[in-house]
Amino acid sequence: MPKVLSNGDELDVDLTEPEIKQIKDLLERAPTITEWGMFDVMHSEHCSYKSSRPKLKLFEDAEKNYDYVLAGPGQDAGVIDIGDGFALAFRIESHNHPSAIEPYHGAATGIGGIIRDILCMGVRPIALLDPLRFGPLKGNPHSQWLFKYVVKGIADYGNCTGIPTIGGEVEFDKSFESNCLVNVACIGLGTIEDFEHAPSKAYNPGDYVILMGGSTGRDGIHGVTFASRTLTEMSEADRPAVQIGDPFTKKMIIEATLEAVKTGYVRGLKDLGGGGLSCALSELTGDGGTGGDIDMSKIFTREPGMNSFEVMLSESQERMAFIVKPEGLETILDVFRKFEMAHAVIGRTDDSKVLKVKDGDYLVVNLPATALSDAPTIPREEKRPEYLDELIAQQTPEPIKGLEEIIYDLIASENICSKEWVYRQYDHEVGVRSVVKCGEGDSGVLRIIGTNKFLAASVGINSKHCYLNPYEGAKGGLVEICGNVIANGAKPMAMVNCCNFGNPEIPESFWYFSNAVKGMADFCKQLRIPIIGGNVSFYNEDEVSKTAIKPAPVIMIVGIIEGKEKIITLPFKKTGDDILLIGETKAELGGSEYHSVIYDLEGGTSPHLDEKKIKATWDFLFELYKKNLVKANHDVNKGGLMITIAEMCFKNNLGAELDFNGCYNDNLRDDEFLFSESVGRFIIETPPKDYNKIMEIAKHLNVNVKKVGNLIANPEIYIKGLKGKNIKLDVNKMKKLHEATIPSLMEI
Amino acid sequence: MTIKIAVIQFPGSNCDLDTLHVLNNVISNGIEAELIWHNHFKEAQFDGVVLPGGFSFGDYLRSGIIAAHSPALDEARIMLKGGKPIIGICNGFQILAEAQFLPGALLRNDSLKFICKWVNIRVENNKTAFTSKMNIGDVLAIPIAHGEGRYYTDNLKELEENNQIVFRYSTENGELTEQANPNGSLESIAGVCNLEQNCLGLMPHPERASEPILSPKQTMHGRLFFESMVEFIKGRVS
Numbered sequence: 001m002p003k004v005l006s007n008g009d010e011l012d013v014d015l016t017e018p019e020i021k022q023i024k025d026l027l028e029r030a031p032t033i034t035e036w037g038m039f040d041v042m043h044s045e046h047c048s049y050k051s052s053r054p055k056l057k058l059f060e061d062a063e064k065n066y067d068y069v070l071a072g073p074g075q076d077a078g079v080i081d082i083g084d085g086f087a088l089a090f091r092i093e094s095h096n097h098p099s100a101i102e103p104y105h106g107a108a109t110g111i112g113g114i115i116r117d118i119l120c121m122g123v124r125p126i127a128l129l130d131p132l133r134f135g136p137l138k139g140n141p142h143s144q145w146l147f148k149y150v151v152k153g154i155a156d157y158g159n160c161t162g163i164p165t166i167g168g169e170v171e172f173d174k175s176f177e178s179n180c181l182v183n184v185a186c187i188g189l190g191t192i193e194d195f196e197h198a199p200s201k202a203y204n205p206g207d208y209v210i211l212m213g214g215s216t217g218r219d220g221i222h223g224v225t226f227a228s229r230t231l232t233e234m235s236e237a238d239r240p241a242v243q244i245g246d247p248f249t250k251k252m253i254i255e256a257t258l259e260a261v262k263t264g265y266v267r268g269l270k271d272l273g274g275g276g277l278s279c280a281l282s283e284l285t286g287d288g289g290t291g292g293d294i295d296m297s298k299i300f301t302r303e304p305g306m307n308s309f310e311v312m313l314s315e316s317q318e319r320m321a322f323i324v325k326p327e328g329l330e331t332i333l334d335v336f337r338k339f340e341m342a343h344a345v346i347g348r349t350d351d352s353k354v355l356k357v358k359d360g361d362y363l364v365v366n367l368p369a370t371a372l373s374d375a376p377t378i379p380r381e382e383k384r385p386e387y388l389d390e391l392i393a394q395q396t397p398e399p400i401k402g403l404e405e406i407i408y409d410l411i412a413s414e415n416i417c418s419k420e421w422v423y424r425q426y427d428h429e430v431g432v433r434s435v436v437k438c439g440e441g442d443s444g445v446l447r448i449i450g451t452n453k454f455l456a457a458s459v460g461i462n463s464k465h466c467y468l469n470p471y472e473g474a475k476g477g478l479v480e481i482c483g484n485v486i487a488n489g490a491k492p493m494a495m496v497n498c499c500n501f502g503n504p505e506i507p508e509s510f511w512y513f514s515n516a517v518k519g520m521a522d523f524c525k526q527l528r529i530p531i532i533g534g535n536v537s538f539y540n541e542d543e544v545s546k547t548a549i550k551p552a553p554v555i556m557i558v559g560i561i562e563g564k565e566k567i568i569t570l571p572f573k574k575t576g577d578d579i580l581l582i583g584e585t586k587a588e589l590g591g592s593e594y595h596s597v598i599y600d601l602e603g604g605t606s607p608h609l610d611e612k613k614i615k616a617t618w619d620f621l622f623e624l625y626k627k628n629l630v631k632a633n634h635d636v637n638k639g640g641l642m643i644t645i646a647e648m649c650f651k652n653n654l655g656a657e658l659d660f661n662g663c664y665n666d667n668l669r670d671d672e673f674l675f676s677e678s679v680g681r682f683i684i685e686t687p688p689k690d691y692n693k694i695m696e697i698a699k700h701l702n703v704n705v706k707k708v709g710n711l712i713a714n715p716e717i718y719i720k721g722l723k724g725k726n727i728k729l730d731v732n733k734m735k736k737l738h739e740a741t742i743p744s745l746m747e748i
Numbered sequence: 749m750t751i752k753i754a755v756i757q758f759p760g761s762n763c764d765l766d767t768l769h770v771l772n773n774v775i776s777n778g779i780e781a782e783l784i785w786h787n788h789f790k791e792a793q794f795d796g797v798v799l800p801g802g803f804s805f806g807d808y809l810r811s812g813i814i815a816a817h818s819p820a821l822d823e824a825r826i827m828l829k830g831g832k833p834i835i836g837i838c839n840g841f842q843i844l845a846e847a848q849f850l851p852g853a854l855l856r857n858d859s860l861k862f863i864c865k866w867v868n869i870r871v872e873n874n875k876t877a878f879t880s881k882m883n884i885g886d887v888l889a890i891p892i893a894h895g896e897g898r899y900y901t902d903n904l905k906e907l908e909e910n911n912q913i914v915f916r917y918s919t920e921n922g923e924l925t926e927q928a929n930p931n932g933s934l935e936s937i938a939g940v941c942n943l944e945q946n947c948l949g950l951m952p953h954p955e956r957a958s959e960p961i962l963s964p965k966q967t968m969h970g971r972l973f974f975e976s977m978v979e980f981i982k983g984r985v986s
Binding site: 155156159160161162246247248249251252338339340423424425426427428429430431432434435437447449564 | 759760762763765766769770785801802803805806807808861862863864865891893895953955956959961962964
């Protein structure tokens with residue numbers, strides 16, 4: 001690691017030698033130690049996206065190409081216009097490294113950070129979703145510890161701030177054992193006017209710069225550079241780089257900020273996250289084309305004696321920077337006084353295009369405002385891993401046990417079993433908006449009070465599929481997450497993503513990233529889904545074992561349902577109704593739960609998709625919705641279609657008589673048909689009288705639809721029409737297995 | 749007549765806007781509810797008060813203890829003596845217990861975890877300011893969301909004799925079972941009132957159970973609390 005010197009002070013930096021030279025050339029002098037620290041942070045992978053930026057250019061310009069997109073990538077959150085004068089903001093990001101070291105505070109401050117990102121768009125945060133990844137729980141106390149405290153961190157923070165956690169995803173896989181993934185997503189709702197009041201820039205010289213919220217302390221210094229390295233055994237010593245959250249102060253910041261924005265006197269707004277004041281002040285002035293004159297003595301600190309380096313780089317939580325119109329200063333300060341929030345006017349903007357920070361008589365920072373954000377990009381090599389061919393060539397063994405037993409094993413497996421243990425700990429109802437609650441649908445559905453609209457949101461990815469084929473896997477993830485909101489009756493409106501990958505300096509790891517990005521970009525362009533934001537987390541690689549996580553380009557989709565009567569839920573409803581399978585099942589067991597749970601295999605052929613067929617399937621479902629023909633819907637994913645059908649039986653304690661004769665291709669084996677995870681499939685419940693009408697629509701749109709059976713009152717599933725013998729499943733037994741797994745592992 | 753209800757906003761209240769929404773947009777019926785910042789509250793301007801759920805002052809020391817010392821509670825004490833109705837929901841209940849408006853204490857759930865779920869409660873007393881629209885033995889569907897809701901008192905006998913137990917957690921059929929008691933509350937107690945029956949505290953959230961679209965079985969039992977309050981206030985005035 002290079003060292004830099006300034007006035008006798010010495011600093012280890014993560015900058016490369018060319019970067020160091022470039023900085024010196026730009027300034028035509030040696031930077032101060034504080035400036036070196038700021039460059040180090042702002043040029044870190046975490047802040048500058050220096051490895052990922054060239055690839056992220058593949059995402060088309062959402063603001064230009066979709067008229068309802070108000071803010072696209074590069075801003076604190078993506079924002080869309082949903083009509084009736086309302087704007088929705090949403091974003092997802094990672095808090096992986098801190099959570100791996102200190103799960104409780106790491107996860108809690110992850111929530112804190114994503115809430116601030118939404119808040120600084122001027123809108124009220126109304127929902128949280130958390131995709132989480134850990135090593136397997138069974139026989140693994142370390143994974144259990146991480147899982148328990150990450151969930152508790154999210155619960156304690158989210159519950160206290162009064163923002164419901166309405167969804168998420170948990171995946172357990174060996175590759176996440178020493179690098180757990182904690183991704184956090186937040187959705188905000190406000191009027192278009194609220195959004196317009198809060199740009200993240202200081203574009204007017206002469207405005208006041210106010211810091212509001214928590215005090216600046218020594219916690220979290222250099223948190224982002226820590227997040228831009230791989231975890232090592234030494235990382236335990238990095239615990240001080242993890243910030244401590246204070247959800248109560250955050251709740252007060254939310255209320256005080258929203259009230260301040262409503263006054264109309266706020267001209268710019270930015271949260272202090274990674275990079276602290278360095279990042280916030282340089283981005284506000286740099287993006288706004290202004291400069292700033294900041295008096296460090298005005299910044300309230302948690303402890304005396306903090307030097308300018310510490311103040312500028314602190315990542316203490318719960319702080320917001322406001323750019324305020326001069327005539328509104330007193331009004332804004334009164335709002336902060338009412339909420340008893342600490343605040344200080346720390347300086348003013350000017351037209352110098354230079355960011356200056358004074359510490360008494362010393363000018364400790366004197367940088368062109370844009371210098372910090374102009375980090376160079378680094379082209380990375382990419383190479384397809386050599387082990388892939390062998391992995392993909394793996395064959396499914398002959399079943400070693402009966403199909404019934406396999407299905408019971410799958411329904412109880414860690415990745416498929418019920419996650420009720422998690423969501424019971426989250427307040428998922430505060431806000432009186434939650435219409436489809438956790439466990440009742442593929443996505444979380446919230447009403448938008450004052451309109452007849454509902455929003456549906458879902459997050460996730462299948463990392464096992466991405467491991468075998470990142471391009472198809474990322475596309476498949478989009479199909480599934482869009483499928484989740486579509487299953488609830490929503491039209492997907494926009495996407496944000498959180499790319500979790502290994503070390504970008506390793507060509508094989510970068511190849512995964514590059515292909516996943518290409519997959520997302522290609523799919524979204526074809527299906528017309530704007531990508532309005534993203535976050536990249538590299539270096540999820542274990543130094544000791546030299547292994548990277550399975551690639552996890554986590555996707556979040558927000559959709560809109562037009563009217564209460566258009567909401568569809570997951571549970572089967574009525575005895576006698578038809579059960580239809582939509583979409584084609586192929587021999588795609590690569591990366592399936594069946595392979596992993598039953599044979600401990602990771603390879604095989606993973607799902608491939610055809611965008612035209614996906615589009616036709618979605619059009620078909622919306623056509624049925626328009627005619628009110630669908631009574632229940634659930635997308636088919638992990639574990640295959642029997643798991644989907646069983647989950648739909650649970651809530652109302654129903655059973656099914658299934659006949660798969662003619663439902664699948666002759667060259668498919670029974671286990672391939674039952675457990676394949678081919679993407680873009682749904683199981684729907686429909687009234688028998690509408691069968692002909694539905695099949696006509698299917699024929700017209702060229703969609704593969706098969707009636708697979710009917711619902712019965714007796715909670716058992718009878719299956720005939722397989723190549724092998726008939727089977728029978730006990731719904732109550734499956735339900736018990738489904739519910740028992742996590743409590744039995746976590747509550748010993 | 750216009751019925752003026754104050755919804756007190758403590759720093760950290762987070763069900764304040766939800767309660768306001770239900771009072772003004774769902775119940776309405778002559779109600780004019782207003783959000784009042786805790787140290788701006790003046791009791792004389794209002795006919796009744798709601799202490800909403802949330803995490804007042806972060807609940808860092810002990811749930812409700814700091815808010816119990818807010819000037820709002822001094823005002824509320826005057827109200828209480830004057831016979832006006834006061835309801836504390838969730839954190840509001842914890843505050844009323846800490847301020848000794850109500851007997852007993854709320855301890856950590858026996859699971860040691862926060863629990864968010866729909867439960868059933870059985871009506872034990874329909875003579876209070878908030879339960880007149882209910883019948884004894886009625887079972888209400890209503891959600892809970894708390895980490896410290898395990899009711900405890902040293903004076904169970906007194907409470908029973910004075911008819912201060914207003915709700916108990918029960919099954920859908922009104923049976924009291926261990927399984928139906930979500931947090932380990934003593935005698936399944938979910939809500940209690942004062943001797944004069946004008947002050948009620950309960951852990952479940954009536955404001956989340958007042959609209960069919962939010963309820964698993966399309967019920968709206970939460971409205972009964974607020975409708976009873978309106979009736980009580982009208983009865984006092986006439």
